[in-house]
Amino acid sequence: MICNMNKFILSIDQGTTSSRVVIYDKNFIVIDSLQKDVDQFFPKDGWVEHDAYSIWKDVKKLIKDLLKKNNIDSSQILSIGISNQRETTVMWDKTNGIPINRAIVWQDRRTNDICKNLRDQKLEKKVQKITGLVIDPYFSATKIKWILDNNPKAKSLIKEKKLLFGTIDTWLLWNLTERKSHLTDITNASRTMLYDLENEDWSHEILRSLNIPKDILPEVTQNTYDFGSTNLFGDSIPIGGMAGDQQASAIGLSCFKKGQTKSTYGTGCFLLMNIGEKFKLSSNNLITSVAFKIGNEKMYCFEGSIFVAGSAIQWLRDKLFFFKDAKQTELLYSEAKSSENVVIVPALTGLGAPHWNPNARGAIFGLTRNTAIPEIVKATLDSLAFQTFDLINIMEKDSNIKINEIYVDGGMADNKKFIQSLSDILQIEIIKPSNVEASALGAAYLAFINFMSQKNNNQLAINMDKYNVKESISFIPKIDKSSAKTKLVKWKKAVSALISFHS
């Protein structure tokens, strides 16, 4: 039974596969959480959509149900933090709050041609210098352009100055505050391909190139801020923290210092390395984003992504019917015959860094009469370790920093066989905190930091001890360097073959 005097922090973690809400106590111990799956729509090859309105309705209901289930009154919530799937683009009519089309999800590749057009105009270098990003359909900019060009409603709403754009953070905030706050934070803004990272403003130049009006965009703030408050659950609750999910998870995994690195294995895989206070560009197709801005402290990060991570496991489950539950992959991995040498490149929606080949598609190499489900499952999981190796390799080169350990989180981090394979291939220690919901935790940290700053005359301070990873399991390499190398040579050959097949 929860005592009425207790105070809590509420975290909203709106992910690609599910929306979650989590209640933490002031020591960041999880009190309870609820979650609901997000419906996925695939109207055409390469298109991925979400129903933004359902996402909002689900989040609202989850919060209501969670407070009720735990007998917690809204007055006991000190602050709300929001972590969200990034880049996913929502456009809505601000007079009735209804989205004008389904949200275009980060994985959606429909804007390949718009990106090609930008590259043909030789804008790659300029875009990278301003936004830190590689021109790619993945980011919000070309998704906004696509909606403006293809949805007649958008055109008339723009004329009437009634159209708003937001990523999921902005959309949820606008609804939570009953249409009062149209804001985003700097980490989410840095993923739109419209934001000037160093000057901290929307880039007029890129907006002009894409013909996107500035007045549909939200105002950008730091990660801890008085974002507004919500009165939808009883007494008013302030919203004090916000960050895109990957940055939120880096915060939840305490990657506050230069060199600290984390890798999240959810639907996609996202590797983030804190590169410090100086804006730096990669020469190997990694992207630069803001890791966080809290008070006067602004840190940048390098990021590399693997488009298909957990979604490869979903594909094995839902399209090939190899198992019913992703958890079964751990046992299947151990059943794989060591005599089989299957290599999978699960580039189901293209290849990310360092290759950035949106047209590549997946392949399986080395099939024999003895290849069965376990071998394919193992090869799929191992492929994620190989892809992580490729990213780490260029991250170290571009940053001049040696990575000695990596923190991991996300649904796949529960798979011990996979994390061991990761440690074996990378030949470094992998640390898995016992709380693998790092995005939700990071959002809760931000909300609490903002709450504390108000109590302390707006002094924002990160008390490292409070936010350090406390309980974790460590994985160290169980194979030697040369065995890891042998496996990596095969992987490289497979990727080269795939790329030449699609060239």
Ligand code: ADP
């Ligand atoms: P997101 O935050 O992107 O919604 P999650 O972090 O919840 O994703 O992770 C879910 C993904 O992880 C799913 O794609 C699922 O297939 C995969 N997954 C979950 N558990 C396991 C497991 N034990 N082994 C391998 N993959 C898993």
